[in-house]
Amino acid sequence: xxxxxTLQPNAASAAYVDAPRTGTWDGGNEPFKxxxxxxxxxxxxxxxxFTFGAFLTAYGLIRHKHGVFTGQAKDFFxxxxxxxxxxxVFNAFPGLHGIDLPLAFVAFMTxxxxxxxxxxxxxxxxxxxxxxxxxxxxxxxxxxxxxxxxSSQAWEWTHFINGTEAGTRMADxxxxxxxxxxxxxxxxxxxxxxxxFITGFHGTHVFSGICLLVWCFIATTNGTFEKRGHYEMIExxxxxxxxxxxxxxxxxxFFYLV
Amino acid sequence: MATNLPVSAQxxxxxxxxxxxxxxxxxxxxxxxHHDQHWLWKYVFSQDHKMIARQFLITGIFWAVIGxxxxxxxxxxxxxxxxxxxxxxxxxxxxxxxxxxNPEFYLALVTMHGTIMVFFVLTAGxxxxxxxxxxxxxxxxxxxxxGFMNMLSYWFFFLSSVVMFSSLxxxxxxxxxxxxxxxxxxxxxxxxxxSGTGMTMWLxxxxxxxxxxxxGGVNYVTTIINMRTRGMSMSKLPLTIWAFFLTAILxxxxxxxxxxxxxxxxFDRSFGTSFFLSDIYIAGQALHNQGGSPxxxxxxxxxxxxxxxxxxxxxxMGMVSEILATNSRKPIFGYRAMIGSLIGIxxxxxxxxxxxxxxxxxxxFLGSVFMFLTLIIAVPSGVKVFNWLATLxxxxxxxxxxxxFSVGFVSxxxxxxxxxxxxxxxxxxxxxxxxxxxxxxxxxxxGSSAFFGLFAGxxxxxxxxxxxxxxxxxxxxxxxLTFIGVYLVFMPMHYVGIAGFPRRYYSWTGFDAFxxxxxxxxxxxxxxxLAFFAQFVFIFNFFYSIFRGRRATENPWNSTTLxxxxxxxxxxxxxxxxxxxxxxxxxxxSKPGAEADFIPQNVPYSQTxxxxxxxxxxxxx
Numbered sequence: 001x002x003x004x005x006t007l008q009p010n011a012a013s014a015a016y017v018d019a020p021r022t023g024t025w026d027g028g029n030e031p032f033k034x035x036x037x038x039x040x041x042x043x044x045x046x047x048x049x050f051t052f053g054a055f056l057t058a059y060g061l062i063r064h065k066h067g068v069f070t071g072q073a074k075d076f077f078x079x080x081x082x083x084x085x086x087x088x089v090f091n092a093f094p095g096l097h098g099i100d101l102p103l104a105f106v107a108f109m110t111x112x113x114x115x116x117x118x119x120x121x122x123x124x125x126x127x128x129x130x131x132x133x134x135x136x137x138x139x140x141x142x143x144x145x146x147x148x149x150x151s152s153q154a155w156e157w158t159h160f161i162n163g164t165e166a167g168t169r170m171a172d173x174x175x176x177x178x179x180x181x182x183x184x185x186x187x188x189x190x191x192x193x194x195x196x197f198i199t200g201f202h203g204t205h206v207f208s209g210i211c212l213l214v215w216c217f218i219a220t221t222n223g224t225f226e227k228r229g230h231y232e233m234i235e236x237x238x239x240x241x242x243x244x245x246x247x248x249x250x251x252x253x254f255f256y257l258v
Numbered sequence: 259m260a261t262n263l264p265v266s267a268q269x270x271x272x273x274x275x276x277x278x279x280x281x282x283x284x285x286x287x288x289x290x291x292h293h294d295q296h297w298l299w300k301y302v303f304s305q306d307h308k309m310i311a312r313q314f315l316i317t318g319i320f321w322a323v324i325g326x327x328x329x330x331x332x333x334x335x336x337x338x339x340x341x342x343x344x345x346x347x348x349x350x351x352x353x354x355x356x357x358x359x360n361p362e363f364y365l366a367l368v369t370m371h372g373t374i375m376v377f378f379v380l381t382a383g384x385x386x387x388x389x390x391x392x393x394x395x396x397x398x399x400x401x402x403x404x405g406f407m408n409m410l411s412y413w414f415f416f417l418s419s420v421v422m423f424s425s426l427x428x429x430x431x432x433x434x435x436x437x438x439x440x441x442x443x444x445x446x447x448x449x450x451x452x453s454g455t456g457m458t459m460w461l462x463x464x465x466x467x468x469x470x471x472x473x474g475g476v477n478y479v480t481t482i483i484n485m486r487t488r489g490m491s492m493s494k495l496p497l498t499i500w501a502f503f504l505t506a507i508l509x510x511x512x513x514x515x516x517x518x519x520x521x522x523x524x525f526d527r528s529f530g531t532s533f534f535l536s537d538i539y540i541a542g543q544a545l546h547n548q549g550g551s552p553x554x555x556x557x558x559x560x561x562x563x564x565x566x567x568x569x570x571x572x573x574x575m576g577m578v579s580e581i582l583a584t585n586s587r588k589p590i591f592g593y594r595a596m597i598g599s600l601i602g603i604x605x606x607x608x609x610x611x612x613x614x615x616x617x618x619x620x621x622x623f624l625g626s627v628f629m630f631l632t633l634i635i636a637v638p639s640g641v642k643v644f645n646w647l648a649t650l651x652x653x654x655x656x657x658x659x660x661x662x663f664s665v666g667f668v669s670x671x672x673x674x675x676x677x678x679x680x681x682x683x684x685x686x687x688x689x690x691x692x693x694x695x696x697x698x699x700x701x702x703x704x705g706s707s708a709f710f711g712l713f714a715g716x717x718x719x720x721x722x723x724x725x726x727x728x729x730x731x732x733x734x735x736x737x738x739l740t741f742i743g744v745y746l747v748f749m750p751m752h753y754v755g756i757a758g759f760p761r762r763y764y765s766w767t768g769f770d771a772f773x774x775x776x777x778x779x780x781x782x783x784x785x786x787x788l789a790f791f792a793q794f795v796f797i798f799n800f801f802y803s804i805f806r807g808r809r810a811t812e813n814p815w816n817s818t819t820l821x822x823x824x825x826x827x828x829x830x831x832x833x834x835x836x837x838x839x840x841x842x843x844x845x846x847x848s849k850p851g852a853e854a855d856f857i858p859q860n861v862p863y864s865q866t867x868x869x870x871x872x873x874x875x876x877x878x879x
Contacts, residue, residue: 018862020489020839027398027840028488036403039480047472047514054518054558058533061554080548182530182546190549193531197522 041236045243048205052247055198059254062190078168084187086256092159106256109152110248113206116145117245124238127231132220135231139217142241146210153203160195195255202251205244212237303413305405306830310412311391312723315716317419318383319797324423325374326790332367335359337783339765339776353431361764365434366452368762370426372437373460377467378422380570380708382415385509388573388715389478389502391723395821396496398487398838400831403480407473414470418463425459433460436762438559441534441552445526448541457527461520468513468520475513478506487820489840493597494859496819496844497590500597501576504604508565508572511608516562519555526550553618560611567704568607571671572600574711575642578664580844581718582646584817585661586653587855589845592645599638599645606635616687625684632682639675643668654848654855658815659733660718666741667710673745674703677752692762695755698748706744713740713796720800721814725827726807732799736792743789750778816856819844823860 025031032039067082076088087102094105119141126134163178168185170176176185179192186192216237225231304310331350334343342357343350353363390408394401402408425432434452435444439460447454482503486495495503525531526547534555535547583590590596612620612628646668655661677699680686690696713736720728759772766772813822820840824832838860846857852869863870863878870878 018841018864020841021491022488023491025491026488027486027490027494030484032483034484036480036484039483040403040407040476043476043479043510044472047476047510050511051514051518054515054561055522058518058522058554058558061557062533062549062551065551066549181525182532188549189546190532193525193533197525197531197533201521 035232037232037236038239041239045239048243049247052201052250055201056250056254059194059198062194066188066190078186080171080184080188082187084191089160089186090156090256094155103256105152105156106252109149109156110252112145112152113149113245113248116142116149117242119145120238120241124231124235127225127234130226130231132223132226135220135225135234136217139213139220139234143210143213143217146206146213146241150203150206150210153199153206157196157199160192198251199255202244202247205247209237209241209244212240303409305401305409307390307394307402307405307408308723308828308830308832310408311387313412314382314386314390314415315723317416318379318387318712319800321374321378321383321419322793323797324426325371325379326793328367328371328374330787330790331359332364332371333783333786335364335764337780339767359764362434362451363431364764365436365450365762366431366456369434369436369439369452370422370432373422373433375705376437376566376570377464378419380705380712381509381566382467382470384708384712384715385502385505385569385573386412386415386474387712388498388577388719389474389506391719392498392821393478393481393502394485395722395824395828395832396499396819397482397485398490398820398840399481399485400833400837402477403485404477408477411470411473411477414466414473418466418470421459421463421466425456425463428454428456428459430454430456432456438556438563439523440559441523441526441555442538445523445535446538446540446545447527453527458524461524461527464520465517468517471509471513475506475509478502479510482506487837487840490820490859493594494840494843496576497579497593497596497600498573498576500600501572501579504600505569505572508569508604508607512562512565512569515558519558519562522558523555553615553620556615556618557611560614561608563614564611565607567700568603570708571704571711572603574667574708574715575600577711577715577718578646578667579642579649580819581660581664581714582649582668583845583847584718584815585656585658585664586650587656587847588649588653589843589847590645591648591651592641593843593845595641596645599641602638603635606631606638610635613682613684613687616684617691622684629682629684633679635682636675636679639671643672643675658717659728659730659737660714660815662734662737662741663710663714663717666737667707667714669741670702670707670710670744674699674701674707674748678703690755692760693755694751694759694761697761698751698755701751702744702748706748710740713737716800718815719821720803720807721810721826722821722824722828724804724807725810726803727810727814728803728807729799732795736795736799739792739795740789743785743792746785747782747789750782754778754782813858816854818846818856818858820859823858 020026020028022028030036034042063083069076069082069085073085073087076085078084078088090106091100091102092105093099093101119138123135123138123142126138161178161180163176163185165177167175167177170183170185176183178185179195181193181196182189184192216234219225219233220231225233301309304313331346334341343354343359344357346359347354350359350363353360390402393399422432430451432452433439433444433456434450435457439457443449444453444457447457482495482499522531522533526533526535530546532547532550534552535545535550536552538545538547579590579596610628610632612624613632616625616628650665677695681690681696681699717728717733720726754775757772757775759766759775766775810826812824812826815822820838823838825834840859841862842857842859844859846852846859848855849857849866849869852866857866857869863874867875867878
């Protein structure tokens, strides 16, 4: 409803009469100064955040249900009786067999993913300048970093699945190496279940992101966006890419740090 | 130009002639429709929001019939536990054994009845239909933000429907663990035959359903934010749009959590994980699963499940507000309070989920927190109820079929809401939990009342959907049979529940304590089956009127909102000329000094000098 503060003086020209109001939220415009496509991407990401939120809540609740190792860190041993200390599980690096490098590889992966966000920003920025060559260049870098991340994750999974040479003696007396969805040498089976599920779900997101970026690259090369007059699609995919990056920060925190 | 035709309100029972805006239309028509369009693109893979709405509605009606048949089947069992049901053999085949309904199939029946009614009818059929139909028409847009995604939304729903429908015909039966699909029952195929392929298909179907909801939801929200016509500020939106807006946001935020729960359950069922499973000994065998938590599933499920009931009821609330104001010929009482209470309900809906879980062994302190938050919902609900009643108060009421169903909605919402206060109390809930009292409560407050909202919406917007009127007399018959039927079913059900009769039981004849309720159960069953058959009056009226109904006028209810400024059968693009601009709120009914008892939203103040309020007078000068 109208308020007296917004009244026009009586001297307003006749043409002004019957004009609908034109404030930010008065319709006929984009109140957030964002196209519907960008808004849709934001709402999708909000929705996706709740999906991940549910998974990480599940992680927290299940972890809370399990026992913790109470001794000194140096005395830690793998057992299904307590939740493992991440530094003791993720301490391998490709090519450096047998050396204890806690969280070094995952730190590398995280760094790569953050780099990919930087190159994504540069691709979006190049799009604003309508610089086709630069968009292509930065998209390629982003695709490259994304692919390195995915490949690293594949290595990390392989290592996790194959396990250590020593393995762990299970309840039935046998020695088991590595982990799958039902058995786990590092700790309770659910540690492995959650690890596979949540990092896998995140990896699926990264993979979808790479596919989208490849599609963007092809479309850029074909001049689709140039003909359209803007590179907003890159911006939308960029939002998605940053979101996936952000989610990784949380996954990383939950699985590796705390 | 269609919008310039003077509308005679007299012939419709209204008062006076509504002013019509003098809009300067350029005379050539922007025709957005290709007249030689292939029927496949016009009727099947349509991107027109009005066609998609009709697709949702008709699919919803199909599902409602299936859901109703299922409930009649299990009511037969509950009402006449000793009867021989051999006559159902031709339909149910091996599920009738020796004249008796198979007990596991009974569980499948209640499970599928719940799933179908909650998701396929009252979520997709109700908000899918009316959000699609009304959002672009009432905010003044040519179509949804993305017509293509809107089409996908319907076809994902269709795919989901096909999967769910097929599961009814599985040899092992459809899902049977209740619509809430609690593990471990739903996670272990060896526990019950319905947890086999039927459960898998249930989960697959729901994943498609959630995708459909998401595609629809982001479309509704962005359309409302970005595509309102000139002058249509958020405080000039009809309450229907506010309701659809908040419903869509609830869907966007709560369905993904069900998606998470469903995915985790898929892994537990098919890949040997233990997210929801621990310490289970079944069929003489200990399972390997250790450390999971079935209560975790309940938390995830109800984080969706509770907002879901508001996803079901809020669109009905919005439409009822609109219909009550139109047919009382009065502004809605407390427009801003109505918006505020919708927002309040939406926020609260996310922090009350554990009131479904008072008996899971949760900390009583936590229980009391959830109880407190739950009871607060009575405040915005009360605001709405009193505003509806105040809107009716001394109104110039027209009893159209839509109006009857709207009043019926308010009645059912009050009756069902009162028992919500009882169930929201943790101590009382421990007594009532899982009894027919709960069943009676939610069937009144969100089941039947949402159905009443749906019917009200169909009767009211049918002329805009199909260009014809539904038959009023059949509408009255439909209303009274349904209204009386619903109360006859659910009022006695409270007593059965207070006596402690648990829901989902195949038969109570083994318990002396319950045998005295045999008569009452028979009565409920009889009423339920009669009320179900009464719905065929509606179905006949609906399909008959599509083809043979009386031709509608442009604005048959003398309503103020923008959808009634379109031609009788709007093409793709909705307005042949320019989209009208909006100057006033949507509830200028019976404004003192006005020539007619309604002033459409697109009439500027300069054309209504006789009725302008002081500050409006200045706006017009």
